[in-house]
Amino acid sequence: MSMIDIRNVTKRYGDTTVVDNVSMAVEKGEITVIVGTSGSGKSTLIRMINRLVPMTSGEIRVGGRNVADVPETELRRNIGYVIQGNGLFPHRTVAQNIATVPQLLGWERGRIDARVDELLGLFNLEPKSFARKYPHQLSGGEQQRVGVARALAAGPEVLIMDEPFGALDPVIRGKAQDDLLAIQKQFGTTIILVTHDMDEAFHLGNRIAVMRGGGLLQYSTPEKIITEPADPFVQQLTGTTDRALKRMSLLPLTSGMAPAKAGLDHGLPQSLSLRDALAEMIWQGIDEAAVENEKKAAIGSISMSHLLELGRKE
């Protein structure tokens, strides 16, 4: 059963259709990223999941329940929501911000404090110094992390994120994405995220949904979006100049390795992508390397010529 099931959902404002008969399902524990041009209906679509926007027709189920049958307050407590610019309460401390939903749910003080500390720790915000600060005393990146921590406070199964990292500079943004991936893995949260940034979409998405003019053009894995774009618009959006490298960045080195062999001087960690392996081999000036596990034992080998073959279109 899918965690989020969007069926034939349409939203109209007067005569204007802004979301046009969209159907898509997000599996439990997966991240779906929605991309598309400005005004294509991305935010409207995800805001219908927690009923911030009422739909015109169609049905959305979260965890098997039709959202139309769930009281709005309950729905919003159960679905984390993160927006650009974080939306923190300015007159509440970091700890009070994070505690918002647990408090509404009537958790005991001790449980709330423990959860706030746990989340601050997970987001690398030292509880002792950050818990009592106010949002204006934090950097943009720190505010953003508190915003995500607040959305996760009551352990929601589903997290909706609307351009969550849009205001961050590229370095902090990359870090925020990696933090999100690690935490998502740990909690198993199902995430639906809107972005303008295709690199972000490829980095985070198990699946990517491409929207244009309210319609869903393609909903597929990142690899398929690159190798089998549904139409020229999708192709243009993903860009064609570096598609070989983009695809290689999605494939683990282990997927392309040959059996281990003796006599190789260089080793590459098995955690690398094909793209990172290629970059490293160019940098080191080597034609062949061992693929190594965490204990530095060779589990396979990779050659430059094979890597180049793996980057070719099929």
Ligand SMILES: Nc1ncnc2c1ncn2[C@@H]1O[C@H](COP(=O)(O)OP(=O)(O)OP(=O)(O)O)[C@@H](O)[C@H]1O
């Ligand atoms: N309350 C509203 N009343 C009328 N039209 C609206 C309303 N909210 C959104 N729209 C229109 O619906 C369309 C889709 O808006 P939406 O915010 O979902 O797009 P988006 O893809 O998220 O855009 P962006 O990437 O620029 O944030 C836009 O044309 C917008 O002007």
